[in-house]
Amino acid sequence: MIWNWSFAWxxxxxxxxxxxxxxxxxxxxxxxxYILGLVFAVIRRSRIPVLSQLVWLFVEFVRSTPLLVQLYFxxxxxxxxxxxxxxxxxxxxxxxxVHYATYTSEVYRAGIDAxxxxxxxxxxxxxxxxxxxxxxxxxxxxxxxxxxALGNYAISMLKETPLLLxxxxxxxxxxxxxxxxxxxxxxxxxxxxxxxxxILSYPASVLVRRLERRVQRTH
Amino acid sequence: xxxxxxxxxxxxxxxxxDGVVKRFGEHIVLRELDFQVGPGEHVTLIGPSGSGKTTILxxxxxxxxxxxxxxxxxxxxxxxxxxxxxxxxxxxxxLRQVRKRVxxxxxxxxxxxxxxxxxNLTEAPVRVLGQSRDEAEQRxxxxxxxxxxxxxxxxxxxxxxxxxxxxxxIARALAMQPDVLLLDEVTxxxxxxxxxxxxxxLREIAASTxxxxxxxxxxxxxxxDVSDRVLMFDEGRIVEEATPEKLFSDPEQPRTREFLKAVxxxx
Numbered sequence: 001m002i003w004n005w006s007f008a009w010x011x012x013x014x015x016x017x018x019x020x021x022x023x024x025x026x027x028x029x030x031x032x033x034y035i036l037g038l039v040f041a042v043i044r045r046s047r048i049p050v051l052s053q054l055v056w057l058f059v060e061f062v063r064s065t066p067l068l069v070q071l072y073f074x075x076x077x078x079x080x081x082x083x084x085x086x087x088x089x090x091x092x093x094x095x096x097x098v099h100y101a102t103y104t105s106e107v108y109r110a111g112i113d114a115x116x117x118x119x120x121x122x123x124x125x126x127x128x129x130x131x132x133x134x135x136x137x138x139x140x141x142x143x144x145x146x147x148x149a150l151g152n153y154a155i156s157m158l159k160e161t162p163l164l165l166x167x168x169x170x171x172x173x174x175x176x177x178x179x180x181x182x183x184x185x186x187x188x189x190x191x192x193x194x195x196x197x198x199i200l201s202y203p204a205s206v207l208v209r210r211l212e213r214r215v216q217r218t219h
Numbered sequence: 220x221x222x223x224x225x226x227x228x229x230x231x232x233x234x235x236x237d238g239v240v241k242r243f244g245e246h247i248v249l250r251e252l253d254f255q256v257g258p259g260e261h262v263t264l265i266g267p268s269g270s271g272k273t274t275i276l277x278x279x280x281x282x283x284x285x286x287x288x289x290x291x292x293x294x295x296x297x298x299x300x301x302x303x304x305x306x307x308x309x310x311x312x313x314l315r316q317v318r319k320r321v322x323x324x325x326x327x328x329x330x331x332x333x334x335x336x337x338x339n340l341t342e343a344p345v346r347v348l349g350q351s352r353d354e355a356e357q358r359x360x361x362x363x364x365x366x367x368x369x370x371x372x373x374x375x376x377x378x379x380x381x382x383x384x385x386x387x388x389i390a391r392a393l394a395m396q397p398d399v400l401l402l403d404e405v406t407x408x409x410x411x412x413x414x415x416x417x418x419x420x421l422r423e424i425a426a427s428t429x430x431x432x433x434x435x436x437x438x439x440x441x442x443x444d445v446s447d448r449v450l451m452f453d454e455g456r457i458v459e460e461a462t463p464e465k466l467f468s469d470p471e472q473p474r475t476r477e478f479l480k481a482v483x484x485x486x
């Protein structure tokens with residue numbers, strides 16, 4: 001098995017297109033996960049009757065089933081239910097986002113629980129309305145503490161994007177597979193794909209670690 | 220200053236407890252408690268820990284709900300609403316309305332660490348009272364000046380000493396212009412040398428405003444200086460009430476004597 005440089009260079013543009021899709025899916029999926037997870041956490045903590053329990057049930061269900069099954073569900077079954085066919089990438093972003101929202105909601109919850117009860121009481125004593133207590137007092141204290149954990153989930157998500165291949169999103173691994181099967185050479189495509197993942201995820205994890213140290217210093 | 224209201228106030232009641240019962244599980248904290256505080260009156264609650272003093276303040280601040288009985292602030296029920304001639308449990312909106320009349324200073328200060336000192340004082344007046352930011356800031360600076368911290372407006376709360384934080388917390392409570400100010404062991408978490416500064420601020424407030432004060436404290440000197448009336452609590456009941464002069468120098472109940480002796484020996 002010999003490394004062929006000219007073949008390797010020839011497939012780089014194709015793999016870069018895949019990398020871009022991987023990157024997009026991760027960023028958009030993370031945004032969905034961050035927003036939806038926060039909504040889940042706040043609803044559960046607010047103990048709104050019925051709604052809180054429904055969210056709890058949904059979160060537990062999603063956490064206990066494989067992402068791949070969820071992706072298939074969204075891709076093959078959801079369009080029949082809502083009557084709209086979403087593009088594979090949008091479906092993938094939704095799947096990743098919802099799946100990871102169930103994890104980020106736990107992260108937010110830990111952050112919210114770490115805000116001392118006295119903060120809630122002081123806010124109540126000042127008659128601040130509920131929504132204001134969240135936006136002015138609780139979340140600004142809860143979220144900075146959990147930023148590193150949220151960052152780690154984005155990195156995990158990056159490494160799970162190849163699952164989108166199963167619903168025909170041509171992300172990095174998908175492009176590597178395509179390039180490989182055209183030339184019957186798999187060494188170069190998958191090696192380069194691995195390196196690309198590393199180039200994205202390693203700096204991200206360094207960044208998260210730096211963030212972690214900073215959070216520890218301030219709290 | 221403290222002798223204006225020694226007689227029960229005839230022209231109205233600011234705080235009124237009627238048959239209030241509060242339990243935590245099996246433990247009964249307040250047993251059928253009745254008492255009243257007149258407008259502008261300064262009342263201190265003393266007694267051993269666990270006697271229900273702090274619970275009274277927390278009920279008034281709506282941080283707890285009574286299991287039985289009614290509480291009134293001014294002419295309004297606190298955790299009930301009048302519907303026709305019946306009393307029904309209050310909804311959130313009603314609670315918020317009545318709650319505005321009451322302010323509280325906590326043992327642990329509870330300043331918002333994510334906001335500068337000035338914003339700690341302006342947040343609620345802007346969001347709740349609808350003051351403009353300029354108006355709220357001007358008033359906040361006056362209050363900071365009153366508590367001797369006009370140079371700390373732009374500091375972060377965590378940069379302040381405990382005594383300074385507590386003075387900011389007092390200013391923050393006053394910024395909401397409450398009729399009633401609740402002081403919950405406000406000096407208990409402070410280093411001894413910082414206590415005097417906080418108490419002086421409170422003496423000043425007691426002397427210069429017509430706010431109704433209800434305080435739980437172990438600072439008997441302070442209680443004697445600012446109170447019109449002292450209530451001695453034990454096991455969820457008032458065992459004795461009198462002017463501070465009377466209660467501290469010539470208590471009638473053995474339980475009061477015993478408690479005062481224990482407190483004064485410790486100090």
